[in-house]
Amino acid sequence: MARLFNRTTQQGSRTSLPMATTLPMTLFMALQSRKTRYRSTLVVLAVLLCLSTYLLARSSSSASHTLLHKDMPSDDQMPVVFEEASHSHVSGTARKHRKVHKDREQVTLDPSQELAAISSFLASLPQNVIPLSVDPSVTVDPQLVLDFDTRSPRAAAEVQHMVADVWLRNPVFLYSKLYSPASREVKAMLAKMDLRPAPTIIDVDIRDDAEVLEPIIKRLSSSSDLPVLLIGGKPVGSMKEIRLLDKSGELRKLVAASGAVVDGSKKKQHKH
Incomplete structure (x- = not known):
């Protein structure tokens, strides 16, 4: 009877040992699995946040670009290039940079308009001079004495305004x-x-x-x-x-x- 009791006790001990060991292991693995899922969730959220920021930045940049182009004048409203005059009167004796429409013919001046343009040019600044390379027997190049684009669509109207203005002032x-x-x-x-x-x-x-x-x-x-x-x-x-x-x-x-x-x-x- 005593032997039977001891054998039963030993078997019970061997049976209860694995159960005592398995329970903490299960809990540990469950905790590890939860940490892994938590880290994975954080990584996914971080990726989504970065992606959202990038898309928002691109959207703002595109909107700004669209507004910029919307506010800019059309091709027929703005000059083809800005050309710096190469004549001798540029260094203090002439005008500023000119807006140039290179695809148009230059405005022509009749004698009265040429006289007005030269008089306006000389009266506007004491240091303005006519380049010595100019042939005085032919019409002076309008670009030398006018301060606007002589090839623009409005050049003829600008000439008329210049003529009236110079004799009004002088x-x-x-x-x-x-x-x-x-x-x-x-x-x-x-x-x-x-x-x-x-x-x-x-x-x-x-x-x-x-x-x-x-x-x-x-x-x-x-x-x-x-x-x-x-x-x-x-x-x-x-x-x-x-x-x-x-x-x-x-x-x-x-x-x-x-x-x-x-x-x-x-x-x-x-x-x-």
């Missing part, structure tokens, strides 16, 4: 010679009128571009010599004609009709 314009008795005589006539705005006077003979400018002015005004007096953009005539107009009082009338105020300082005092 109703009395005198091309003279500093060391010329005739030029001093015309200057004295204008000084007696006390004009507002004051006459624009260019002494051609002391300029660096005198050798090309003087023949250009003679060609465009049909004058044989300087001085050349322009009133409202039109040459008055020879020195003899200027004297006759001054003597008859017609010169003052022409000047007043051009927009200049005769006896400007006196009229200004009366207003006060």
Whole structure:
């Protein structure tokens, strides 16, 4: 009986040992499986977050690109290129970069427009000069004396605006010679009128571009010599004609009709 009890006890011990060992192992494996699933979930969430950020960034970039192109002018509204003028007047004697439509013909200037363009160019800045390489017997290249794209669709309208503007700003314009008795005589006539705005006077003979400018002015005004007096953009005539107009009082009338105020300082005092 005792042997039977001992044998049964030993068998029970051998049976209960594996159960005691298996339970912790099962729990350990379950915990490990849960950690693995947790890590996998974190990895998937991180990947999804990165992907969402990338797609959002691309979407924002595309929207900005679309808006940028939407705000930009169309091809027919913007110039083909920006061209820096290569003439000698670029370094302080000419205009800024020009917008150039290379596929269009350049605007042409008639003599009155050429005279206005040259006068505007010279009056705008004291250092503006006509390049000595210019042939004074032919029409000056518009690009030398105009500050806009001479090939643009609006070039002709811009020329008309320039002509009106230069004579509005400079109703009395005198091309003279500093060391010329005739030029001093015309200057004295204008000084007696006390004009507002004051006459624009260019002494051609002391300029660096005198050798090309003087023949250009003679060609465009049909004058044989300087001085050349322009009133409202039109040459008055020879020195003899200027004297006759001054003597008859017609010169003052022409000047007043051009927009200049005769006896400007006196009229200004009366207003006060």
